[in-house]
Amino acid sequence: MKKTIVISLLLGFLISCGNSKAVSDIKKYVIQIDNRTDLTELISEFKPEELKTDLINEVAIQVLKDSDEKIFKVSAELVQKDGIPLKYIFYFKNEVLNFARMTEFNQTGKDTVMDSEYYFDGSELLKQINRKKEEMEAETVRQVSEFYLVYGKEATD
DSSP states (O other): OHHHHHHHHHHHHHHHHHHHHHHHHHHHHHHHHHHOSSOEEEEEEEOHHHHOOSSEEEEEEEEEEOTTOOEEEEEEEEEETTSOEEEEEEEEETTEEEEEEEEEEOTTSSSEEEEEEEEEETTEEEEEEESSSBOOOHHHHHHHHHHHHHHHHHHHO
């Protein structure tokens, strides 16, 4: 019985250390992408009449890509019809979501209602940090990131 408990604790510790290293590697990757000067920035802005939706008032999307059209980062700033601003930032590695930060501001735009970071290894969520009570499910974050990745590809064509 004691051996089983010790083995379980050791396995838990090893898995935890592996996740910590992976999260640390993702943080380094994000910094590398932000510091790259060879990436091309494409910015698209949309007004209400272009969006054809009753939910969003404005959208500005920034795509960072290399000379091979490989997308590394997509940022989206949205303003909902009720005036609430949202900011989504996605980092991709080989077109797979690696890191996301999802922020929703209050009505005045001066404080956050949701402020979460998500660290992914493929489709597996390694770590989620919520700075506020509101959060978005990791699977929803992945789906939203796929939408913006597809948009980023279309915008660069």
